[in-house]
Amino acid sequence: MRHSTATADLPDRLWQAVVDGDEYGAVDIVHKAVADGVDEETLLLDVIAPVQARVGVEWAADRITVAQEHAVTAINERVIASLSHRRPARERRAPHQGRVTVSCIDGEWHALPARLVAEVLHLRGWQVDYLGAQTPTPHLVSHLHHTNPDAVLLSGSIPTRLPTAHAAITACQAVGILVLAGGRAFGADGRYARALGADQWAADARGAAAVLEVGLVRPRPAAIRQVTDDLPHLADQEYTMVVQSRVQLVKQTLVGLETSFPVSRGYDDAQRERTAEDIGHIVDFLATALYVDDPEMFTSFLTWAADILEARHVPARSVVTGLDILADQLREFPRTVDLIDAGRAVLRGRPTRPAPEFGTRA
Structure with a gap:
């Protein structure tokens, strides 16, 4: 009630x-x-x-x-x-349902959603080991060895941590623990949880409780999977190349903006630093979209970022200019260029509107 x-x-x-x-x-x-x-x-x-x-x-x-x-x-x-x-x-209430571990994936600092899940499960009779924010995967797995829970619930709000989440899911399953994924990072419909091989997905704490209460079947220990077993498109190495080139991509894009977006020449050190951070976020979301092979991952972030800039009186066209510079640097990577093209098309066709909420904040 x-x-x-x-x-x-x-x-x-x-x-x-x-x-x-x-x-x-x-x-x-x-x-x-x-x-x-x-x-x-x-x-x-x-x-x-x-x-x-x-x-x-x-x-x-x-x-x-x-x-x-x-x-x-x-x-x-x-x-x-x-x-x-x-x-x-x-x-x-003494725990009577079983034992679960609730943890944020490594690099995820938004711990409150996971805390809410942990509290609700405790109220519903579960013994809960709540590990909090930014739990390194090796330490999570070590904890699972010591406690042997019925399931581990992995929480993620920042989409750019999905590759890390993938490694955590695989590692937990390799020691025979069922993985229930949740949080905004995994998509409103759980699409990324499924793509990364999670056993179950829940939209919220009540959903997680319902999944657990249906009954759990412990999976057999499995061999460690390679990421390309779940995501065969990664064989093209474009994700790896973008990640490895991140520093250079940000630096060259920042330099290019000073030529193509003249107002940026007058930025002070703090403004230049913030602009570099914004470019870094764009590269990170581009890489994550390559990882999950989903243009919507990238275009949704770009729309949100443009709205944020406009709310702070920064012209959103600067994002399109930055994408143009990135595309020139990455022209030899067809999947990457296709994602950037999709992003440019969405930004050029978008109406100006109030800023929505998104899964990660600066």
């Missing part, structure tokens, strides 16, 4: 508290809701989760700063901890 009437105004009230930096006020709001009969799962998924999602929207629209974004996330994490710790010992 989600107490829709009782929780109707809670997200707005919690948002105001956290964006004001009022940690104690935020804790009071959710604790009073519990006292009023709102169950913890509802608070986690229908109140705290929407507030956290709003962080990305507000940052993208340039209505909050990066520092505020970090502060809001930190307060939300402490609010979740306060909910977990407030229950009297007699009300804590």
Whole structure:
């Protein structure tokens, strides 16, 4: 039961508290809701989760700063901890469903979605080992050897970490552990989870709980797969070449922009650094799109990036200019050029509109 009437105004009230930096006020709001009969799962998924999602929207629209974004996330994490710790010992349900590990993939610093999953599974009777953000794959596998869980739940919000996620999925399965993938990085429909060989995918915490409750069949230990077993298009080596050339691609594109986009010549050091970071993100998403062989991975990011720039009063045409320079450097790689062409076409044909939320933020 989600107490829709009782929780109707809670997200707005919690948002105001956290964006004001009022940690104690935020804790009071959710604790009073519990006292009023709102169950913890509802608070986690229908109140705290929407507030956290709003962080990305507000940052993208340039209505909050990066520092505020970090502060809001930190307060939300402490609010979740306060909910977990407030229950009297007699009300804590002993684990009876089994044992699972919940972890972010290496390089993934958005840990709050995984924390929400861990808390919901604990409420539903699972023993949960929550490993948090940026867990290196070798350490994750070592943990699995020691604990022998029924499944590992891998969380990812940053699409450019998908190649790392692929390695983690393969490594976990090689020691006989079923992998349930979730998070925005794997696609709204789970397409990338399937492409990378995950055993299951879930859109959210309730979905993950439902998958686990259906029943798990432990896979047999399998030989380590090569990435080309799942993604045969990688045999062309274009992904590898782009990744290995990243530093040079960013440097040459930055130099080229000064010629093709004259306003950039007047940038100060901070603006030049930020422009280099933006070019780096473009190269990273280009490489990831090559890895999963999906133009939408690249075009969705470019549309989002253009909207972000416009929200900050930077002409989005600079992105097209940067793509032109990249295409010239990568003209000998046909799959790469096709992706860049798709990106240029989308940007040239897009209307100007407010910035949406995306899976990774600067």
